[in-house]
Amino acid sequence: MADVLKKVPVREQEAKVRATNFEEVCYGYDKEEAMEEAVRCLNCKNAKCIQGCPVAIDIPGFISKVKEGDIEGAYKVIGESSALPAICGRVCPQESQCECRCIRGIKGEPVSIGKLERFVADYALEHDIKPRKAEKMNGHKVAVIGSGPSGLTCAGDLAKMGYDVTVFEALHELGGVLVYGIPEFRLPKEKVVKKEIEKVKELGVKFETNVVIGKSTTIDQLMEEEEFEAVFIGSGAGLPMFMGIPGETANGVFSANEYLTRSNLMKAFDDNYDTPIAAGKKVAVVGGGNVAMDAARTALRLGAEVHIVYRRSEAELPARVEEVHHAMEEGIIFNLLTNPKEILVDENGWVRGMRVIKMELGEPDASGRRRPVEIPGSEYEIELDTVIMSLGTSPNPLIASTTKGLETNRRKCIVAEEENGQTSKACVYAGGDAVTGAATVILAMGAGKAGAKGIHELLSNK
Ligand SMILES: Cc1cc2nc3c(=O)[nH]c(=O)nc-3n(C[C@H](O)[C@H](O)[C@H](O)COP(=O)(O)OP(=O)(O)OC[C@H]3O[C@@H](n4cnc5c(N)ncnc54)[C@H](O)[C@@H]3O)c2cc1C
Numbered sequence: 001m002a003d004v005l006k007k008v009p010v011r012e013q014e015a016k017v018r019a020t021n022f023e024e025v026c027y028g029y030d031k032e033e034a035m036e037e038a039v040r041c042l043n044c045k046n047a048k049c050i051q052g053c054p055v056a057i058d059i060p061g062f063i064s065k066v067k068e069g070d071i072e073g074a075y076k077v078i079g080e081s082s083a084l085p086a087i088c089g090r091v092c093p094q095e096s097q098c099e100c101r102c103i104r105g106i107k108g109e110p111v112s113i114g115k116l117e118r119f120v121a122d123y124a125l126e127h128d129i130k131p132r133k134a135e136k137m138n139g140h141k142v143a144v145i146g147s148g149p150s151g152l153t154c155a156g157d158l159a160k161m162g163y164d165v166t167v168f169e170a171l172h173e174l175g176g177v178l179v180y181g182i183p184e185f186r187l188p189k190e191k192v193v194k195k196e197i198e199k200v201k202e203l204g205v206k207f208e209t210n211v212v213i214g215k216s217t218t219i220d221q222l223m224e225e226e227e228f229e230a231v232f233i234g235s236g237a238g239l240p241m242f243m244g245i246p247g248e249t250a251n252g253v254f255s256a257n258e259y260l261t262r263s264n265l266m267k268a269f270d271d272n273y274d275t276p277i278a279a280g281k282k283v284a285v286v287g288g289g290n291v292a293m294d295a296a297r298t299a300l301r302l303g304a305e306v307h308i309v310y311r312r313s314e315a316e317l318p319a320r321v322e323e324v325h326h327a328m329e330e331g332i333i334f335n336l337l338t339n340p341k342e343i344l345v346d347e348n349g350w351v352r353g354m355r356v357i358k359m360e361l362g363e364p365d366a367s368g369r370r371r372p373v374e375i376p377g378s379e380y381e382i383e384l385d386t387v388i389m390s391l392g393t394s395p396n397p398l399i400a401s402t403t404k405g406l407e408t409n410r411r412k413c414i415v416a417e418e419e420n421g422q423t424s425k426a427c428v429y430a431g432g433d434a435v436t437g438a439a440t441v442i443l444a445m446g447a448g449k450a451g452a453k454g455i456h457e458l459l460s461n462k
Pocket of ligand 1: 092093145147149170175177178182183212213235236237238257260294396431433434440441
């Protein structure tokens, strides 16, 4: 008899083996395991888990279908709210959203909502279950900038309502961070991301790649010359931040975004490609978020000894608990309460090490977290060949600087209403990281939905 207080365990690749390959870490549930886990859902009348989901998936509704073995029915329930469930089932921070509100979590472990969502979505991809399409087009033309989760969601929702939607993407590949940032071992590209984007295409959304809005054309031109009646900006926050310490411009220093793009999109790990990645023997990743964990685990798989250098303690690491756990299991070395002071550079301009200082936690700062304070006289040097800076990103100012009347704040984020994505410019909406700064996939999707709602309110009254 299974223990109802515990989640049905999910199968994973063994840590030692997976540290040497780029295959997916987690295998997910099979049908039998999913149905067994679904039985743990209490089908609460006032389901708190739904309140925790930024796109308000009817969680008990889809889990009831899984319980009955009706997986296609479960997919239809999820599909009403989310266009990218196989992606969200893998990368959403469920532990701080839906699962942390699950009543089961009071006495035991919450229902494994994320793994159930992933199972249902993978089943739909394998069995090519089609999403619901618009019955007829309404004649209104909308442009979406960026093919990340916010743009894809906005485009998909509008297409379902009958809008003629074109997505303009600066890169040659669709998916935003889902393809160039999050590594293959967490989010497979061919098996998952490309297939979920195909489903958005099946809704009738058109895509144009290699179009940089602000360079190839502008928002004002799209509206004035190409007859787009509304625009949604989902251009993300791809501009990396640096510390401003000596040595940061040396060869062998990367931003995490650049390092991951070289690996994911430019296949630097593959000998058939000549993209350099400075696959060092000893790598330090500065930072403690999801992006830092991804960069560290990528460098590890490329054969390096990898150190995370983070100025606070383990309890404050901003990355998902599961990612930290996986990184530790795989052998990443955590230099906690440690902060870089200088990157040491050899006579040829290449990284040779890093001078760091030990930290302790002082009084809480404005964010409520205890402020890290340097311990005088505790500096020491680490020998390194590569440094990856993972300190956060901000939106690229290109779109704001080429669009008349588009307001941004002091963090370079586009100012937009949370409820409907409306910006300071008429008929222009925005959402996702471009508005919030670096956040999460599901929050970007929530903002894409809000933008679609705002555009529908605007154009359906026209
Ligand atoms: C390495 C990494 C790991 C992450 N891990 C997680 C995780 O585990 N869980 C989680 O929830 N979140 C994670 N995130 C955050 C999450 O991926 C982002 O919050 C999310 O992708 C934001 O979606 P978006 O649509 O706003 O922007 P993006 O995904 O950044 O997409 C923006 C798109 O717009 C395009 N674009 C930009 N400028 C222009 C232009 N001028 N013209 C045309 N196109 C343009 C870009 O090329 C890009 O394709 C991670 C982020 C990174 C970098």
